[in-house]
Amino acid sequence: MIAIRPATLADLDAALALERACYPPNQAYGAEEYRYSLGRAKAVNLLMEDEAGVAGFVGAFHHRAWRVGHVYTVNVHPSRRGLGLGRQLMDACEAELARLGMERVVLEVNVENADAIRLYERGGYKLLRRLPNYYTQYANNDAFLYEKILTAPQGPTPRRASP
Numbered sequence: 001m002i003a004i005r006p007a008t009l010a011d012l013d014a015a016l017a018l019e020r021a022c023y024p025p026n027q028a029y030g031a032e033e034y035r036y037s038l039g040r041a042k043a044v045n046l047l048m049e050d051e052a053g054v055a056g057f058v059g060a061f062h063h064r065a066w067r068v069g070h071v072y073t074v075n076v077h078p079s080r081r082g083l084g085l086g087r088q089l090m091d092a093c094e095a096e097l098a099r100l101g102m103e104r105v106v107l108e109v110n111v112e113n114a115d116a117i118r119l120y121e122r123g124g125y126k127l128l129r130r131l132p133n134y135y136t137q138y139a140n141n142d143a144f145l146y147e148k149i150l151t152a153p154q155g156p157t158p159r160r161a162s163p
């Protein structure tokens with residue numbers, strides 16, 4: 001059974017192992033970056049697990065003043081791709097960001113990362129612009145900047161005041 005739960009600093013090794021399974025060494029975030037994000041209060045970090053272990057991870061920061069969330073990574077283990085897990089992780093992250101009052105989500109993606117671009121576009125993200133030389137570690141270092149407007153979380157329907 002697949003479960004998604006908040007990740008903490010205790011999950012550092014698991015998140016790092018997944019990162020290393022998902023990217024070549026020159027592209028992977030390291031322990032320092034994960035320690036920073038997992039220890040940060042203004043972040044949504046979610047770990048996905050099943051019987052076989054860690055299946056996925058998504059991380060985002062949120063900025064209350066601007067009401068914007070910023071997804072910094074989403075990873076699905078190579079053995080579990082194409083099963084809708086990336087979509088589930090993005091949905092869970094967006095729902096949590098909306099619950100925290102965020103009105104939109106932004107993210108960057110390498111222009112050559114076709115799988116991630118498909119995940120985002122099919123999930124309702126709209127291309128804002130191309131960011132030349134955003135990265136330093138790719139053959140093509142340009143990024144696409146995407147944005148999604150979040151719908152407010154559904155609460156109880158407000159009662160109409162009696163006349």
Ligand SMILES: CC(C)(COP(=O)(O)OP(=O)(O)OC[C@H]1O[C@@H](n2cnc3c(N)ncnc32)[C@H](O)[C@@H]1OP(=O)(O)O)[C@@H](O)C(=O)NCCC(=O)NCCS
Nearest residue numbers: 074075076081082083084085086087109115116118119122
């Ligand atoms: C990008 C990534 C998270 C997608 O995870 P995933 O679990 O395979 O994606 P899903 O199965 O949820 O697919 C999501 C959508 O993208 C499409 N998609 C994703 N990967 C695809 C592939 N290899 N081929 C065809 N379609 C693909 C699916 O059709 C699906 O569309 P749908 O929801 O309309 O059916 C995964 O490939 C990954 O971890 N890549 C390495 C890390 C990475 O690059 N992360 C993004 C950094 S910006």
